[in-house]
Amino acid sequence: MGMTISEKIIAKACGRETVTPGEIVTCQVGLAMFHDSSGPRRQAPALKELGRDVWDPDKVVCITDHYVPAVDALSAEILKITRDWCAEQGITNFYDQQGICHVVLPERGHLHPGLFAVGGDSHSPTGGAFGAFMIGIGATDMTGVLATGEIWVQVPHTIVVRWSGALAPTVTAKDMMLALCARIGLNGAGYKVVEFMGEAVTALPMDERMVLPNMTAEVGAKTGIIAPDQVTLDYLAGAGAATEGALDWFSDDDCVYEQVLEFDADALSPQVAAPHSPANSKGVETYNGVRVDQAYIGACTGAKLADLHMAAEVVRGKKVAKTTRFMVAPASTRITQAAAKDGTLETLTEAGAILLPSGCGACAGLGAGVLAEDEVCISSTNRNFQGRMGASSAKVYLASPYTVAAAAVAGRIADPREFVSAGALSP
Amino acid sequence: MSGGRAWVYGDDINTDVLYPGAYLKGPIEEAAKHCLEAIDPTFVPNVRKGDIVVGGENFGIGSSREGAAEVLLMHGVPVVLAKSFARIFYRNAFNVGLVALVCKDTNRIAKGDDLNIDAAAGTVENKSKGETYSCETVPPHLMEIVNDGGLVPHLKKRFGRTS
Numbered sequence: 001m002g003m004t005i006s007e008k009i010i011a012k013a014c015g016r017e018t019v020t021p022g023e024i025v026t027c028q029v030g031l032a033m034f035h036d037s038s039g040p041r042r043q044a045p046a047l048k049e050l051g052r053d054v055w056d057p058d059k060v061v062c063i064t065d066h067y068v069p070a071v072d073a074l075s076a077e078i079l080k081i082t083r084d085w086c087a088e089q090g091i092t093n094f095y096d097q098q099g100i101c102h103v104v105l106p107e108r109g110h111l112h113p114g115l116f117a118v119g120g121d122s123h124s125p126t127g128g129a130f131g132a133f134m135i136g137i138g139a140t141d142m143t144g145v146l147a148t149g150e151i152w153v154q155v156p157h158t159i160v161v162r163w164s165g166a167l168a169p170t171v172t173a174k175d176m177m178l179a180l181c182a183r184i185g186l187n188g189a190g191y192k193v194v195e196f197m198g199e200a201v202t203a204l205p206m207d208e209r210m211v212l213p214n215m216t217a218e219v220g221a222k223t224g225i226i227a228p229d230q231v232t233l234d235y236l237a238g239a240g241a242a243t244e245g246a247l248d249w250f251s252d253d254d255c256v257y258e259q260v261l262e263f264d265a266d267a268l269s270p271q272v273a274a275p276h277s278p279a280n281s282k283g284v285e286t287y288n289g290v291r292v293d294q295a296y297i298g299a300c301t302g303a304k305l306a307d308l309h310m311a312a313e314v315v316r317g318k319k320v321a322k323t324t325r326f327m328v329a330p331a332s333t334r335i336t337q338a339a340a341k342d343g344t345l346e347t348l349t350e351a352g353a354i355l356l357p358s359g360c361g362a363c364a365g366l367g368a369g370v371l372a373e374d375e376v377c378i379s380s381t382n383r384n385f386q387g388r389m390g391a392s393s394a395k396v397y398l399a400s401p402y403t404v405a406a407a408a409v410a411g412r413i414a415d416p417r418e419f420v421s422a423g424a425l426s427p
Numbered sequence: 428m429s430g431g432r433a434w435v436y437g438d439d440i441n442t443d444v445l446y447p448g449a450y451l452k453g454p455i456e457e458a459a460k461h462c463l464e465a466i467d468p469t470f471v472p473n474v475r476k477g478d479i480v481v482g483g484e485n486f487g488i489g490s491s492r493e494g495a496a497e498v499l500l501m502h503g504v505p506v507v508l509a510k511s512f513a514r515i516f517y518r519n520a521f522n523v524g525l526v527a528l529v530c531k532d533t534n535r536i537a538k539g540d541d542l543n544i545d546a547a548a549g550t551v552e553n554k555s556k557g558e559t560y561s562c563e564t565v566p567p568h569l570m571e572i573v574n575d576g577g578l579v580p581h582l583k584k585r586f587g588r589t590s
Binding site for chain 1: 438439441442443444447448449451452453464465466484485488489490491492493496511513514515518519522523566568577578579582583586
């Protein structure tokens with residue numbers, strides 16, 4: 001009997017020929033990533049207590065993104081602890097204020113197909129876009145990994161999400177994931193791997209593919225994964241990542257999937273998730289006209305270069321509504337650089353966008369752009385749980401960068417298809 | 428064995444509700460004061476040592492922040508019962524010494540019910556209703572971690588043994 005790509009990666013990591021869903025195995029960790037919030041401030045004292053150093057500094061990547069740049073003494077102190085500890089432990093893969101961990105990690109060539117990786121953040125499944133098996137873990141679990149280089153996992157069952165057809169202009173990977181959240185709910189893939197496939201998935205560029213496993217966190221999955229192909233290889237080569245044997249990682253024809261969910265990309269329209277759950281997603285027309293105080297382009301999900309391009313297409317030559325704040329926090333400094341070079345930042349700022357630093361920012365309720373009581377925000381981020389982006393009574397609607405930008409211009413939730421003609425879209 | 432009054436909540440109790448992001452930066456003691464505040468402001472002022480938090484499906488969905496499990500423990504809650512748990516929360520709970528038990532009958536438990544829980548045996552006795560529910564068995568390696576007081580003390584023991 002064949003294995004899924006996830007089972008193959010787990011089997012290799014635990015030194016076995018085969019594994020079966022439900023088994024508990026101990027895996028050797030190929031890469032451990034954490035950030036300033038989940039990282040050294042938590043692990044340093046615990047490792048000291050254990051009398052251990054990091055098992056293999058070359059397999060560790062630390063990225064500051066939650067408290068950047070420091071806005072008060074408390075956040076400055078957390079960042080200082082992070083920097084000092086990385087220096088002390090000889091962590092050379094340390095990216096300080098370079099962007100959000102899930103975006104910086106692949107950008108700097110740390111991910112490749114077949115890699116078994118753990119991340120100290122719930123959106124770590126993003127790594128699955130590159131054919132890695134990457135799961136999110138908590139701080140003490142990370143301490144265990146750093147001390148031993150290994151972690152126990154239960155081999156998950158795999159659910160297939162297959163998108164046939166082709167997405168219409170202004171319909172995006174984000175809309176695909178909001179539709180999935182609505183269909184299967186916040187626990188629809190509990191403990192499972194979601195493997196994405198189908199022609200609408202393989203047609204996506206890497207920036208868009210990343211959104212799919214990223215938001216498997218919103219359906220309770222252990223992780224998400226996409227089998228690597230030429231698009232993946234081209235990205236990896238550009239990032240200086242390992243590409244050898246990359247295409248050897250795929251699910252066998254005779255592997256066992258627990259369930260196959262079919263979706264039709266041709267029928268998908270721009271989606272909007274109402275407060276306070278990503279599963280409250282419906283077609284944009286349902287929420288048309290809802291007034292917004294803020295439109296936010298940010299986070300690991302919705303502020304990559306492709307996302308900034310989408311927003312720019314909508315606002316080009318227009319002005320942001322007077323009653324709405326339009327905030328853009330590019331997901332990494334490299335993205336900012338590229339968007340500056342290709343004119344995207346000019347388009348956005350001429351329309352009235354306010355640029356914010358690269359980091360988790362308002363999405364995690366930590367950085368610039370948080371909301372006051374009862375304020376309404378439409379956001380390209382991944383979750384809209386109550387109180388997440390600021391005040392407890394603030395209302396956050398989730399949508400694609402196109403739909404967020406359309407709301408910024410209209411001052412209310414609006415259909416992005418009315419703002420962008422198909423011919424105007426960049427390739 | 429643990430026993431106490433039940434605090435009953437619904438499905439998808441998320442980590443922002445358990446540990447609001449706004450308090451991530453500061454000391455956990457401050458965050459603990461706001462645990463569950465968004466959905467039940469009566470919890471923090473009234474919870475007592477030994478009380479049990481009861482959820483529906485997908486308890487602890489959201490962030491990987493371990494404080495979401497830790498704050499319950501700080502309020503004296505030794506056990507969370509739910510029909511299912513979000514996977515990171517489940518791992519975090521045992522890693523910090525909080526028992527997370529999967530019990531499909533949590534909808535039979537009402538707020539304030541007097542519960543008696545035997546995690547090792549996998550039973551919940553509802554003394555207020557005179558009923559007993561069974562829970563899924565906790566994998567032995569997790570029971571060992573929680574009995575040692577969490578992953579760090581557990582590793583300490585393991586390293587002590589091997590070195």
